[in-house]
Amino acid sequence: MALTDDLLAAYRAALRAVDGAVAVDRALRCRPVPGEAIAILAVGKAAAAMSRGALGVLGERVSRGLVVCPRGYAGDLDAENIRVLESSHPVPDASSVVAGEAATAFMAALRPGEHLLVLISGGTSSLLELPVAGVSVEALSALNGQLLAEGYDIATMNGVRKALSRIKGGRLGRWLDGRPATLLAISDVPGNALHVIGSGPLHPDPEPGRLPPELARRVRDLAGGRPNPAPKPNDPCLAGVESHVVADNDTALTAAARQLREAGYRVDCPGPFLTGEVGDVAGHLAGVLTGPSAGDAVLVWGGEPTVQLPDRPGRGGRMHALA
Structure with a gap:
């Protein structure tokens, strides 16, 4: 916890x-x-x-x-x-x-x-x-x-x-x-x-x-x-x-990273601003998180992907879909 x-x-x-x-x-x-x-x-x-x-x-x-x-x-x-x-x-x-x-x-x-x-x-x-x-x-x-x-x-x-x-x-x-x-x-x-x-x-x-x-x-x-x-x-x-x-987005990322560093974590903000189709962005993040360079740092990103809605969309926004 x-x-x-x-x-x-x-x-x-x-x-x-x-x-x-x-x-x-x-x-x-x-x-x-x-x-x-x-x-x-x-x-x-x-x-x-x-x-x-x-x-x-x-x-x-x-x-x-x-x-x-x-x-x-x-x-x-x-x-x-x-x-x-x-x-x-x-x-x-x-x-x-x-x-x-x-x-x-x-x-x-x-x-x-x-x-x-x-x-x-x-x-x-x-x-x-x-x-x-x-x-x-x-x-x-x-x-x-x-x-x-x-x-x-x-x-x-x-x-x-x-x-x-x-x-x-x-x-x-x-x-x-x-x-x-x-x-x-x-x-x-x-x-x-x-x-x-x-x-x-x-x-x-x-x-x-x-x-x-x-x-x-x-x-x-x-x-x-x-x-x-x-x-x-x-x-x-x-x-x-x-x-x-x-x-802006960097303002939020900087504050999050500062909070984590003060709590004792090693933090990396790989950037850049996340854009693109949500499936592509999710695949990119998953690749970084499971790749050999992931290490033990907490990675902090920000941005907003795009989502093409199906005929019967559920509830939630773009970042919810990314998560």
Whole structure:
């Protein structure tokens, strides 16, 4: 049981290190946000926790806020000037559009001298949406469900979502219109690319439009061939945005490894970020664990495989399937 307890302690240490409140508190103390009036827009599974961290540091400087999180994720967030909207995850629905409309209105209403603090975490792509003209949220939801079942990775999924959205791929920046903003992100994607995290609401793709041919065809068919241009990375509407990743997979791995070393174990983090089809990833890990170089170290990995769902899928997520 000692090993099991130590592994669970390492897991809990990893979770604490990437806790939204902890990560934002740490970031804001290292890089203070300018201004005396700060408006908070937080979206994602960690939105409520990240907002709590911001409120703890900024206090009365927070003029107002909008928090968009999955149903049941708001926790004990209760501030008079913070509006909480619960939305849909992992597939968008009508509540995602309500949240998208609220977010654009929130940004359009920024007052002179008010600094926007944007807090982004995993789940943002589904929680916040405004489909392009002619595409219903029902059609968008159906396509998202199909892509999830077909096992596409997050970057490809988000590429499709951007092509059909009025707020993804930097398009939300049109409501910012060059005003100052600080974006803090908890990354759930390999490489921490800001245009991938949450489908990059304030970060256009460096090279947009590169979808696999079959997915590009499905996007064109759904959108009726209508173009959906995105801002360029140097667009003036995004000129006031400063962005930082405040926690990621490496943050969690480092904390887990530290906890294990303090408990007396030899630890190795072989890397890299685990991606690929779940069966292939499982085979790779099994080969390492049973191979001649395994030794007596505790091996720590992180990442997210893809899973192609059967006709009658069970319960659990991608890492559950890997285990």
